[in-house]
Amino acid sequence: MRRELISYLLIFIGLFQFHLLVNAQTWIWYPGDYEVWLGNQTNNRRTDRGAFFPPFWKSDSHYVTVEFSKDLTLSNPDTIKISVEGAYNVKLDGKMSFGRPTSMVIPAGHHSLNIKVWNQSTPPSIFVCGKTIHSDGTWRVTNEDKEWIDESGKASDTSASIYMDAGYWNFNDEASRPSDFKLPRQAADALGITKTSTGRLYDFGKETFGYLAFNGLRGNGFIHVYYGESSEEALDKSHCETLDIFQVCDEKVLDKTSDIQLQPSRLDSGETLVTPNNKAFRYVYIETDAGVTLGQVSMETESLPVDVRGQFRCSDEEVNKMWDIGVNTLHLTTREFFIDGIKRDRWTWSGDAYQSYLMNYYLFFNNDCVKRTIWQLRGKDPVTSHVNTIMDYTFYWFLSIYDYYLYSGDIHFVKQVYPRMKTLMDYVLSRTDDNGMVQGLSGDWVFVDWSPKAMAKSGELSFEQILFCKSLESMGMCAEIADDLQAKAKYQQLAASLKAKIVPSFWNADKQALVHRLENGRQSPEVTRYANMFAIFYDYLSSEQQKQVAKSVLHNDSVMPITTPYMRFYEMEALCKMGEQQNVLQQMKEYWGGMIKHGTTTFWEAYDPSLDKNGLAPMSTHLSMYGRPYGKSLCHAWGASPIYLIGKYFLGVKPEKPGYKQYSVTPSLGGLKWMEGTVPTPHGEINVFMDRHQVKVKSSCGIGVLHINGKSVNISQGKEIIVKY
Numbered sequence: 001m002r003r004e005l006i007s008y009l010l011i012f013i014g015l016f017q018f019h020l021l022v023n024a025q026t027w028i029w030y031p032g033d034y035e036v037w038l039g040n041q042t043n044n045r046r047t048d049r050g051a052f053f054p055p056f057w058k059s060d061s062h063y064v065t066v067e068f069s070k071d072l073t074l075s076n077p078d079t080i081k082i083s084v085e086g087a088y089n090v091k092l093d094g095k096m097s098f099g100r101p102t103s104m105v106i107p108a109g110h111h112s113l114n115i116k117v118w119n120q121s122t123p124p125s126i127f128v129c130g131k132t133i134h135s136d137g138t139w140r141v142t143n144e145d146k147e148w149i150d151e152s153g154k155a156s157d158t159s160a161s162i163y164m165d166a167g168y169w170n171f172n173d174e175a176s177r178p179s180d181f182k183l184p185r186q187a188a189d190a191l192g193i194t195k196t197s198t199g200r201l202y203d204f205g206k207e208t209f210g211y212l213a214f215n216g217l218r219g220n221g222f223i224h225v226y227y228g229e230s231s232e233e234a235l236d237k238s239h240c241e242t243l244d245i246f247q248v249c250d251e252k253v254l255d256k257t258s259d260i261q262l263q264p265s266r267l268d269s270g271e272t273l274v275t276p277n278n279k280a281f282r283y284v285y286i287e288t289d290a291g292v293t294l295g296q297v298s299m300e301t302e303s304l305p306v307d308v309r310g311q312f313r314c315s316d317e318e319v320n321k322m323w324d325i326g327v328n329t330l331h332l333t334t335r336e337f338f339i340d341g342i343k344r345d346r347w348t349w350s351g352d353a354y355q356s357y358l359m360n361y362y363l364f365f366n367n368d369c370v371k372r373t374i375w376q377l378r379g380k381d382p383v384t385s386h387v388n389t390i391m392d393y394t395f396y397w398f399l400s401i402y403d404y405y406l407y408s409g410d411i412h413f414v415k416q417v418y419p420r421m422k423t424l425m426d427y428v429l430s431r432t433d434d435n436g437m438v439q440g441l442s443g444d445w446v447f448v449d450w451s452p453k454a455m456a457k458s459g460e461l462s463f464e465q466i467l468f469c470k471s472l473e474s475m476g477m478c479a480e481i482a483d484d485l486q487a488k489a490k491y492q493q494l495a496a497s498l499k500a501k502i503v504p505s506f507w508n509a510d511k512q513a514l515v516h517r518l519e520n521g522r523q524s525p526e527v528t529r530y531a532n533m534f535a536i537f538y539d540y541l542s543s544e545q546q547k548q549v550a551k552s553v554l555h556n557d558s559v560m561p562i563t564t565p566y567m568r569f570y571e572m573e574a575l576c577k578m579g580e581q582q583n584v585l586q587q588m589k590e591y592w593g594g595m596i597k598h599g600t601t602t603f604w605e606a607y608d609p610s611l612d613k614n615g616l617a618p619m620s621t622h623l624s625m626y627g628r629p630y631g632k633s634l635c636h637a638w639g640a641s642p643i644y645l646i647g648k649y650f651l652g653v654k655p656e657k658p659g660y661k662q663y664s665v666t667p668s669l670g671g672l673k674w675m676e677g678t679v680p681t682p683h684g685e686i687n688v689f690m691d692r693h694q695v696k697v698k699s700s701c702g703i704g705v706l707h708i709n710g711k712s713v714n715i716s717q718g719k720e721i722i723v724k725y
């Protein structure tokens with residue numbers, strides 16, 4: 001009974017917090033619209049050596065006309081102030097007010113308030129403030145009111161309009177207009193300057209992101225700026241990935257990429273001149289013409305303010321450093337959205353974002369950034385291609401929504417986004433073959449991973465079927481949350497049907513593994529790690545088959561190795577799922593530790609340990625990718641994998657019911673002498689300490705169970721439990 005009371009109390013607290021959140025006055029918009037618009041601003045900032053480089057996929061836009069409505073019941077009159085981004089009209093009880101009122105008296109009684117906004121350039125949004133009336137997430141919005149008027153002038157009595165709850169973020173005062181949003185900046189100085197025969201190399205000490213700032217700039221001529229995540233890149237003027245060229249002329253400075261004059265408008269004002277475009281770098285090499293003098297060069301870093309709630313320390317200093325570098329990596333790639341890497345693409349890729357969400361749940365627990373990224377990736381109907389054009393990235397998008405619900409307990413978001421889940425799944429189902437499986441069709445990018453050897457991607461890939469099946473299972477669970485019981489039954493039946501085919505179709509008894517693909521109904525001879533490791537942690541294989549796969553695939557060096565942190569993430573998860581934390585710890589030290597030995601301050605897009613097998617190779621041998629000498633990103637979100645692995649499989653904390661109403665703690669030292677850490681949840685933290693003699697757990701949330709040495713011990717909220725052995 002006491003456990004049930006605690007559970008109900010947590011639900012009440014969650015609902016109360018949600019009530020407070022949606023009833024705080026804030027700017028509101030059509031859900032997903034601001035995220036789509038902001039995503040367009042973010043994704044279109046990429047440049048390659050000064051050339052504009054837009055995303056590969058379709059760019060959607062916000063709805064240009066949105067109606068905001070609210071039913072009101074007032075005991076006393078209220079005077080409201082109205083602020084709007086766009087042209088608008090206001091109706092009270094169906095009667096339109098003259099002009100564009102900025103304030104209005106609402107009499108006591110029951111009323112209907114409607115504000116219709118048109119804005120082509122930025123998302124229509126409103127801010128309403130009164131004593132009792134204010135804009136918040138309880139307002140209803142629609143992009144088409146579907147009203148009509150007959151020949152007598154009478155408006156229709158019924159409407160087929162589809163209304164949604166308004167979207168919002170944290171723009172909680174009138175002056176904080178959503179379209180003006182900018183990430184905060186902070187000044188930083190270079191830590192070292194090296195002179196060359198033609199210029200100066202500035203070292204800012206670690207990987208960073210932001211804008212250069214020039215002081216004491218005078219004269220006439222050109223400034224050439226070359227950015228680098230490594231000194232090799234910054235000094236290679238012909239091949240560095242990003243650069244700037246500025247012209248100083250008559251006390252003014254022009255950005256030659258866009259021929260836009262920089263601010264301040266005149267150098268003699270004495271103000272610091274800040275470059276207009278943000279870049280990722282550690283090193284900057286600058287050359288100036290003879291007629292140009294340049295004083296101090298500094299920068300303004302730019303980042304999203306986040307609370308680092310997850311903590312970890314252990315007996316192994318290399319692992320501690322691994323954690324810290326992972327934190328720095330994920331922080332730099334957590335911006336308006338979870339982006340892939342800060343130097344090159346700076347785009348929202350669903351596969352990258354999916355891993356960022358999981359790491360975020362063990363570090364920041366920043367739900368807003370998760371939701372923004374999910375909305376932005378999905379875009380609008382009609383669906384004309386896979387997310388990011390990649391089949392597997394569409395499946396990660398589905399998986400991310402149920403995972404978000406499991407960690408956060410946020411039912412409201414699932415219900416809001418569910419209609420777009422359905423239309424995207426309709427698109428996927430329309431492209432299945434006669435076997436009910438998916439395979440790459442015209443316009444589809446079947447990615448899987450960047451592999452060190454050529455990998456066939458035609459036909460029915462076992463990896464894609466597993467992701468597809470898990471997506472159908474997620475759709476069934478989300479349909480239940482959205483009270484769409486007919487769709488729930490449909491998705492569950494489709495998932496069960498596909499799951500029943502996967503092992504019989506792809507399992508090869510001789511190879512003791514799932515083969516990579518079927519071509520014209522016949523098994524291919526090749527075996528890859530991808531499907532096999534996903535089948536392990538999704539429990540699509542029997543216990544015996546899992547053991548066989550561990551031997552024939554995961555511990556078999558003849559099977560093509562994985563060289564990206566992206567898929568090492570899942571490979572390590574499969575091994576952890578099988579209780580091989582000690583092996584995983586050693587592999588983490590070899591793989592991520594290899595990058596650490598090169599002095600990295602962030603983790604990379606890819607790393608091949610074989611390049612260092614005969615001793616630490618020159619850094620230059622690790623920098624190339626995509627056929628370019630510096631194409632590799634040295635700060636890539638998926639490189640921060642140890643955060644997730646440590647939180648879920650070493651500290652051993654995971655939710656068992658949505659929002660951590662129930663959770664489990666199954667810690668494993670994996671060869672460490674001791675470890676301690678904190679895992680964030682929606683309602684507090686879970687603290688774990690373990691050494692070779694005891695485990696201590698203390699939690700401020702939910703109902704938990706500690707699993708240790710075959711025993712299960714209940715964890716009570718607010719009390720520390722200690723188990724000795």
